[in-house]
Amino acid sequence: MREVITEGIRGIVFKKLITEVELEAPPDFKIKKSIIEYRQDPFTDLWVRISVERAMRPRQVPLTPPEVESWKRKDYDEKCPFCTVERSTPKYPPHILEEGRLIEKSQYLFPNLYPFAKYHAVVTLTPKHFKEYQELTTEEWYHALHLSIEYFRKISTRDREVRYFTINLNYLAPAGASILHPHLQLVADVKLGNYTALLLQKYREYRSKWGTDLIQDLVESEEKLGERFLWRGKLVTWIVAYAPWIPGEIIGTAQVSDIRELSDSEVRYLAEDIKNLLNPYRQAVKTDSINVSMYSLPGTDLPLLIRIGARKPLQPYYTNDRGFMEVLHQEPITDILPENLTKTLRELRKQ
Ligand SMILES: [Zn+2]
Incomplete structure (x- = not known):
């Protein structure tokens, strides 16, 4: 994993670890790379993860059934x-x-x-x-x-x-x-x-x-x-x-x-x-x-x-x-x- 540290002022440090995942994705099973970032919260020191590749992907607007409206x-x-x-x-x-x-x-x-x-x-x-x-x-x-x-x-x-x-x-x-x-x-x-x-x-x-x-x-x-x-x-x-x-x-x-x-x-x-x-x-x-x-x-x-x-x-049905x-x-x-x-x-x- 690659570590990236950005210094803020005084004791503020933005720390992240970056890793790349490879897989063969359908339909053509070419190599698909995904980047995952592990970032440390400057307030609590706890770690979170961001799946960058998912964030870059265009979002589909969910279909909302009429009763919700x-x-x-x-x-x-x-x-x-x-x-x-x-x-x-x-x-x-x-x-x-x-x-x-x-x-x-x-x-x-x-x-x-x-x-x-x-x-x-x-x-x-x-x-x-x-x-x-x-x-x-x-x-x-x-x-x-x-x-x-x-x-x-x-x-x-x-x-x-x-x-x-x-x-x-x-x-x-x-x-x-x-x-x-x-x-x-x-x-x-x-x-x-x-x-x-x-x-x-x-x-x-x-x-x-x-x-x-x-x-x-x-x-x-x-x-x-x-x-x-x-x-x-x-x-x-x-x-x-x-x-x-x-x-x-x-x-x-x-x-x-x-x-x-x-x-x-x-x-x-x-x-x-x-x-x-x-x-x-x-x-x-x-x-x-x-x-x-x-x-x-x-x-x-x-x-x-x-x-x-x-x-x-x-919406009535969704993935939590x-x-x-x-x-x-x-x-x-x-x-x-x-x-x-x-x-x-x-x-x-x-x-
Ligand atoms: Zn009311």
Whole structure:
């Protein structure tokens, strides 16, 4: 295997191993070569793989049966709990959240009926039963994020143990959503998740060795190298992940650690930055299903981090994107070359 090391600034190193696989491919059984890249994630030191040859191949647009289109075009569904929030969704008891639910414009925040954390809430992103993610307006993002932050402020004032905040999105069933109606999921926790624990450990090790910020140094390195740097928004700087954990992984960072400290105008900038990324992103990755997580770990200095990735498009039958390598080996394989995605997104943004 060939090792390629690219130096960023200070302690940032982009490391990859490249190998070539040969086989005799039908119909003529001529030699076909595939290149596989093993890349080390600068945040966690974990390895991922990219099958470059697959990424270079033109993508076929999947045939979507008509019933999928009809689910998607509904503005209101009588049976959907998020279309009928007042009668169908739970409320917090007053000792947790006085208001029971939080409401802003036509968006609601309420507890998740099936929580997996002490504080696990849902925010509707839009009153409409269905929209594609790039159709969500800046206003809708703003109110949903504003409600989320309001919730984090309120519950952490009452419960001082709660320290870690994440805003998450499973957009459509292939991304893990059980309800089609677009919604954010908020988790306020006393314990770090596996990813954030590992990231924080590396972040602290980096700081004690180099005296600087791992995430800022990565962003500066990417800006200097240019291959995966997207753009600086009003609040968020976007890059394409060097070692993607999920196809088309985008990383965003902002110069704030505690999301509860964002002013209203900064929340608006955050909403605009997300909206302005998702428009070209939808065209570039050609899928209507995505995951998003925003991590805010107050008291750790870690800047606000956003990760976005593409999942399979919504359709009744498809091959899942998580196989044994992802599920049992903890080594994700993706087929979108980060440097190609960067070029595409930059081009689309100009249009
Ligand atoms: Zn609905």
